[in-house]
Amino acid sequence: MEKNASKFQDSDSTILELQSDKDVLLERASNTKPANEMVETQEKQKPADHIVLEYHEQNPYDLSYTCLLIPRFTTHYLIGDIVDDLPVRMKQICISFGWNLEFLSLKAEHMQWTLRVPPAVAPGYFMKLIREHTSKHIFENYVRFKKENSSNDFWAPGYLVILGSQPHPVEMIRRFTRLTRQQQGFSPND
Numbered sequence: 001m002e003k004n005a006s007k008f009q010d011s012d013s014t015i016l017e018l019q020s021d022k023d024v025l026l027e028r029a030s031n032t033k034p035a036n037e038m039v040e041t042q043e044k045q046k047p048a049d050h051i052v053l054e055y056h057e058q059n060p061y062d063l064s065y066t067c068l069l070i071p072r073f074t075t076h077y078l079i080g081d082i083v084d085d086l087p088v089r090m091k092q093i094c095i096s097f098g099w100n101l102e103f104l105s106l107k108a109e110h111m112q113w114t115l116r117v118p119p120a121v122a123p124g125y126f127m128k129l130i131r132e133h134t135s136k137h138i139f140e141n142y143v144r145f146k147k148e149n150s151s152n153d154f155w156a157p158g159y160l161v162i163l164g165s166q167p168h169p170v171e172m173i174r175r176f177t178r179l180t181r182q183q184q185g186f187s188p189n190d
Contacts, residue, residue, distance in 0.1 A: 059118065061118070061119055062119070063116070063117060063118075064102065064115070064164060065123055065126075066115075066164060066166060066168060067113055067123075067159060068110055068111070068159065068168055068173060069155040069156070069160075070109060070111075070155065070176075071110075071154060071155065071156060072153065072156045072157075072184075073145075073148055073149060074181065076148070076149075076154070078107065078108055081142075082106075086106060086111065086134065086138070089137045090104055093129070093130060094115065098118075099115050099116065100115070100116035100117075101113060101114075102114040102165060103165070109177065110173060110177070112167060112168060112173075114165045123161045127161065131153060131159075135152060135153050136152070139152070156181075158180055
């Protein structure tokens with residue numbers, strides 16, 4: 001992203017850096033000492049003495065998708081230690097590919113999230129990558145799941161993706177889960 005930064009000094013001797021024409025990105029108050037002492041003070045400051053906030057402008061043409069995956073086995077629940085770890089891994093995956101993770105919800109029987117991606121990124125593409133990366137992470141860090149599952153995919157076949165940022169309705173999740181389990185050969189009582 002090209003940065004059009006401009007610096008100016010306001011009447012309160014505060015140095016402000018603006019990026020694009022949006023929000024203030026960097027604000028560092030300088031001392032009210034004479035100019036010759038200010039130079040020395042600024043040279044002695046450490047980089048951690050100020051906070052840098054970057055504005056990320058979303059592309060107005062990006063698309064939001066709300067996605068859902070369920071574990072391959074009905075006995076594999078997304079509870080306990082995995083609930084703290086999986087959101088961190090999802091954020092890492094999205095950052096790595098330049099996607100924006102807008103929402104993530106882990107329930108015992110499914111993972112649901114909203115992803116904002118450029119229009120050139122197909123849902124099948126990001127779902128494949130998310131399945132692969134999360135499955136690898138789960139099997140490497142939670143061997144209890146690998147014992148029953150001989151495949152390299154933690155998730156049940158298929159996925160539920162809708163265009164938009166609204167979570168899936170509960171009834172839609174139930175129907176998707178029921179149909180997926182039927183296709184896997186599980187009986188309704190399993």
